[in-house]
Amino acid sequence: MTVQAIYAGDQTYSVSGTGYSPDGEMTDSTGAIVSVTNARALQECLTAGLACNDSHLEEENDRWLVIGDPTEGALITAANKAGFHLAHISQSLPRIDSIPFESQFQYMATLHDTATEHIIYVKGSVEAILKRCEHTIEKHPLDRQHIEQQVETMAQEGLRVLAFAKKTVSKSQSSIDHHDLDSGLIFLGLQGMIDPPRSEVIAAVQSCQSAGIQVKMITGDHITTAKAIAQRIGLQNAGHATAIDGQQLERMDDRELSQVVENSVVFARVAPAQKFRLVEALQSKGEIVAMTGDGVNDAPALRKADIGIAMGGAGTDVAREAADMLLTDDNFASIEAAVEEGRTVYQNLKKAIAFILPVNGGESMTILISALFARALPILSLQVLWLNMVNSIAMTVPLAFEPKTERVMQHPPRNPREPLLSKTLIYRILVISVFNWILIFGMFEWVRQSTGNLELARTMAIQALVAGRIVYLLSISQLGKTIMAKLRGKQPISFGDTRAILYGIAGAVMLQIVFSQWSVMNTLFKTAPLNLTQWLICLLPAVPMIPVALLANRIDPFD
Secondary structure, rough: OOEEEEEEEOOOEEEEOOOOOOOOOOOOOOOOOOOOOOOOOHHHHHHHHHHHHEEEEEEEEEEEEEOHHHHHHHHHHHHHOOOOOOHHHHHHEEEOOOOOEEEOOOOOOOOOEOOEEHHHHHHOHHHHHHHHHEEEOOOOEOOOOHHHHHHHHHOOOEEEEEEEEEEEOOEEEEEEOOHHHHHHHHEEEEEEOOOOOOOOHHHHHHHHHHHOOOOOOOOOOOHHHHHHHHHHHHHOOOOEEEEEEHHHHHHHHHHHHHHOOOOEEEEEEEHHHHHHHHHHHHHHOOOOOEEEEEOOHHHHHHHHHEEEEEEOOOHHHHHHHHHHEHHHOOOOHHHHHHHHHHHHHHHHHHHHHHHHHHHHHHHHHHHHHHHOOOOOOOOOOHHHHHHHHHHHHHHHHHHOOOOOOOOOOOOOOOOOOOOOOOHHHHHHHHHHHHHHHHHHHHHHHHHHHHHOHHHHHHHHHHHHHHHHHHHHHHHHHHHHHHHHHOOOOOOOOOOHHHHHHHHHHHHHHHHHHHHOOHHHHHHHHHHOOOOHHHHHHHHHHHHHHHHHHHHHHHHHHOO
16 A cells, blocks of 8 residues: 555645655656645645554564554555654654544544644545535635545546545643534645555456456445546456445435346445445345455444455454454455365365266166176175275275366356256266166176186176276366377376376276285185286276266266
């Protein structure tokens, strides 16, 4: 947050420098460096920014940090560039009392002692300050229209504008209340500061919009400032940052609000109660609403929202208690990253279900049909236990570590009422289950009739099933897509990102070799060792699994 423009004494000034470093200077409209001692209005405006302030700056490792509110830190920095310092103000203008900022009143006020009188300094929104002012520091009548034009000019540049005023009161007055500020304030000037959006926020907004997530800005800033910032970060609807201010919201009933809330992306000068109404209006349209907030007054809206997100750094304890989630770094991009991660987790969960259920379905169909027709079982119960407890785990668990797909944030949000086992997923499970049954039963019967060896027939049926499962696993995993992309001369995802699937397949293959070739396992699981020709025969059924898997992916695509 950096003050870049100041309007005081009917003059405009530019402030150079960035961040909270005191390095910088003030220039007038001609570009000449300004001596603050010769500009009384500018001096008073900067003094008000220092006096009406609860924050301070600290230098740490050659870097200036604000302890408190970033806006107040920017005001301190601007004064420091002109040679005014907080320590001097604290000594020359000791504070007696204060009124902290409240969104209801949109200002903060402090009472200070001087040798001859007490002075009240006030800072806040332009609307709240101007209506309480009567004249300027030069004792000229207040030209509200001209000042509002200056505010509009600053706001169009994306600057947040604060107004400053003061009032002289009796030496005997030792406290201040809101009624002391109802009238009689002397207008001191304006300070416009920039809060440049982080580059990752702009990318996060674009990602959310491509994912079908509406992003709306609710702010206490001037509506022109809010629209300028919205344009800068890409918050638009039909190419425009449609904005509504708090006064317009106040005049709308619930029906009118529900009609405009979808198309508007910026809500400026909004009171806490209006945040609650906005959440209600969006929910009445069937939207799932996530609301961010940090103040005590944000608690009702955070509680009302489907997902209340409180700021972990700047948030109050009340906001944190009311929220469902805590944003530890106070960065909007973290919300987008959480959505992306959540979609990836959900997609990987569906992959695991789509992988393991067809295997169990094929095994169940094999045993059930064989039992109904009183035929020899192609797979024994202990062999089924091996497949489900060892082989399935080796290939299913790695699906949890699948990297995100390229298009994970390009799909619209799913219907929250959609069951985990959707119709398309059930069709996929049925198609693969039937193929697995044909594979097991076909290999078993062919080997049994050819050799008459039940143990060999069961072993080859199991190995053929595992070979088919590996091909099917590749078809739903990012590893398979990476291999195909590599063959086409592209590589959107590196093999390193899919190493979990590689380890899972390698582990499953080694376990199946032990399963059939080790004599101890032959005795325990009633299997038979295979020669090279028999191993190659077991791999043949994996070939027709390729078109079957592609068909399943068309029925129920994961990407």
